[in-house]
Amino acid sequence: MKLLALIAFLLAAPAALANDGRGRFDYYVLSLSWSPSWCRAEGEAQGARQCDAGRGRGFVVHGLWPQHERGWPEYCRTDARDPTHRETAAMADVMGSGRLAWHQWKKHGRCSGLSAPDYFALTRQAADQIALPPHLRIGRDVRLAATLVEDAFIEANPLLAPEGITVTCRDRALQEVRICLTRELRPRACAPDISRDCAGSFLMPAPR
Numbered sequence: 001m002k003l004l005a006l007i008a009f010l011l012a013a014p015a016a017l018a019n020d021g022r023g024r025f026d027y028y029v030l031s032l033s034w035s036p037s038w039c040r041a042e043g044e045a046q047g048a049r050q051c052d053a054g055r056g057r058g059f060v061v062h063g064l065w066p067q068h069e070r071g072w073p074e075y076c077r078t079d080a081r082d083p084t085h086r087e088t089a090a091m092a093d094v095m096g097s098g099r100l101a102w103h104q105w106k107k108h109g110r111c112s113g114l115s116a117p118d119y120f121a122l123t124r125q126a127a128d129q130i131a132l133p134p135h136l137r138i139g140r141d142v143r144l145a146a147t148l149v150e151d152a153f154i155e156a157n158p159l160l161a162p163e164g165i166t167v168t169c170r171d172r173a174l175q176e177v178r179i180c181l182t183r184e185l186r187p188r189a190c191a192p193d194i195s196r197d198c199a200g201s202f203l204m205p206a207p208r
Contacts, residue, residue: 023113025066025073027188030126030179033062035096036205037173050096056207059132060096062176063104064123066111069191076111083116091120094127126185131156141205146197149177149204163189169198173205 035043035058039051050057066073083105091101101120109119133152146167154160160179164187168175180190 022078023066023111025111025183026069027067027183027191028126028181028185029065029067029190029194030123030130030181031062031065032059032127032130032177032179033096034058034174034176034204035060036207037170037175037203039208040173040205041171048097050092051208053208057096058137058207059177061094061123061127062100063095063108064112064119064126065108067180067191067194070193073111074107078110078113080110080115082106083120087116087120091123094124122185126181129185130179136204138204138206141203143201144174144204145201146199149174150197153177153179157187159187161187161189163195166190166195167197169202173203174198 035050039048039057042048043051049055050060083102085098088101088105089098092098095101095104104123105116105119109116112119112122114122130153133156135152135155136149146169149167150162150165153165154162164180166178166180168178178190178194180188180194182188
């Protein structure tokens with residue numbers, strides 16, 4: 001019975017799948033991290049520059065992730081060269097730090113089938129086409145529900161739909177807004193293993 005239960009669990013749970021780095025995947029997830037939440041949870045203790053007072057960082061790009069309809073590839077083998085320090089540092093304006101850009105290339109970019117410069121250019125293109133909702137430019141800590149964040153993004157981006165956005169939280173604080181896009185960066189519905197909105201309300205801390 002234990003073996004049958006384990007098999008059932010493995011069949012039901014989404015998982016990272018093996019991939020050879022040749023771009024074999026179905027769609028992308030653009031993940032936008034709410035910087036103030038990350039700074040409170042981790043970044044300030046690490047001395048991250050994006051958390052310095054006065055920077056006022058709100059949403060930053062966490063990554064552009066290749067996805068399968070079920071599961072996702074990660075840490076793929078690829079013949080593409082790794083990015084230079086200059087190339088990763090150049091992504092700090094949208095991703096918060098070159099260190100994050102390097103990590104995202106290792107974990108996700110190598111699975112895209114693109115070169116590092118092209119992957120970073122596509123990440124920037126995906127971020128540039130999503131308008132950040134003006135209603136979420138807050139000056140104080142607020143409590144919100146996931147549906148309100150989704151509605152704000154849809155109002156600012158009429159081509160988006162509720163089934164194409166998911167909002168995640170961590171320790172009852174806003175963590176990320178994840179937007180599902182086709183390989184051509186057009187909005188699409190998220191697969192079931194991505195659709196997992198936070199339940200109830202969560203804290204949205206204000207930028208510093």
